[in-house]
Amino acid sequence: MPIDRLKKRYDRKGFKLTPQRLAILRYLEKEKGHPSAENIYMALKKDCPTISIATVYNTLQALQDMGEIREIVIDPERKHYCCRVEPHHHIICTECRKIYDIFADYSQGLELPDEFRKKFKVTSAQVVYYGICNECREKGNEKL
Amino acid sequence: MPIDRLKKRYDRKGFKLTPQRLAILRYLEKEKGHPSAENIYMALKKDCPTISIATVYNTLQALQDMGEIREIVIDPERKHYCCRVEPHHHIICTECRKIYDIFADYSQGLELPDEFRKKFKVTSAQVVYYGICNECREKGNEKL
DNA sequence: TTGGCTGCAAAATATTTGCAGAACA
DNA sequence: TGTTCTGCAAATATTTTGCAGCCAA
Numbered sequence: 001m002p003i004d005r006l007k008k009r010y011d012r013k014g015f016k017l018t019p020q021r022l023a024i025l026r027y028l029e030k031e032k033g034h035p036s037a038e039n040i041y042m043a044l045k046k047d048c049p050t051i052s053i054a055t056v057y058n059t060l061q062a063l064q065d066m067g068e069i070r071e072i073v074i075d076p077e078r079k080h081y082c083c084r085v086e087p088h089h090h091i092i093c094t095e096c097r098k099i100y101d102i103f104a105d106y107s108q109g110l111e112l113p114d115e116f117r118k119k120f121k122v123t124s125a126q127v128v129y130y131g132i133c134n135e136c137r138e139k140g141n142e143k144l
Numbered sequence: 145m146p147i148d149r150l151k152k153r154y155d156r157k158g159f160k161l162t163p164q165r166l167a168i169l170r171y172l173e174k175e176k177g178h179p180s181a182e183n184i185y186m187a188l189k190k191d192c193p194t195i196s197i198a199t200v201y202n203t204l205q206a207l208q209d210m211g212e213i214r215e216i217v218i219d220p221e222r223k224h225y226c227c228r229v230e231p232h233h234h235i236i237c238t239e240c241r242k243i244y245d246i247f248a249d250y251s252q253g254l255e256l257p258d259e260f261r262k263k264f265k266v267t268s269a270q271v272v273y274y275g276i277c278n279e280c281r282e283k284g285n286e287k288l
Numbered sequence: 289t290t291g292g293c294t295g296c297a298a299a300a301t302a303t304t305t306g307c308a309g310a311a312c313a
Numbered sequence: 314t315g316t317t318c319t320g321c322a323a324a325t326a327t328t329t330t331g332c333a334g335c336c337a338a
Contacts, residue, residue, distance in 0.1 A: 052295045073220050109253015116235055122275035131264035196320045
């Protein structure tokens, strides 16, 4: 996304588009593997050596509040983030913990049973696949 | 599940069915809300005051390794556990963080796109719904 | 010049590990 | 008697918070 358009969107919501926020957003845009806070911190330190892990967390929270990024609850070890906010789904490799987007439309296949439709006001739904990716199967032993 | 049958299953896998393990398993069997390690620890201290949080974590791991319980990745704050291991799905209230089982069969509705079927050996899949339960909506303000 | 943002440090929370002694086969 | 398990304490990992100084509007 062009920088001036981004800036306007931020202004409208009362946020400032600081270099740190831009760097994190840009990194998430190009990184398909859905990094964790630590991944982002390590990657950004090359270009932005003064950045702190707290700023990464703060920024991820701010971007999430703005609706610019989404937290993915899929890895029991840590949170991951992605910048696509249209509803979609994910598959994770339980070896290398890389996550990929699945843009299939599952909405027809996921009917919430009546009992819960009465009990809950549903805000979102996601489908999560767990598996082992080919790279890890080749690297790993025959168990995988 | 009767205690002698449980014991045999544990023996067969080389585990001992200690009072602590039994207590945790029993608690998970009756607790429909899918407690976290801390929930379990607090609840069990009444009847078993010497239990330690480390034993809860150790036991949850052991039970998971045995295939007796399942870890639910749904709450970004902490892990939750349930004792039903047949594949099923979940809905969580993002206010009180209680989790409920959904036993609907979604297998027909969840076709993994070809690109991933070639790239991944899939081991499991789950559907996760997020929402607000009626109790929390009534308790909470009109925002919810 | 004021409010928001960063970086640092410390705190809070969640989970794991090492180890000595207890329990059990 | 040897192996496994527990409980404690410490360690580790993840995430959050407080605050002083900085920066942009």
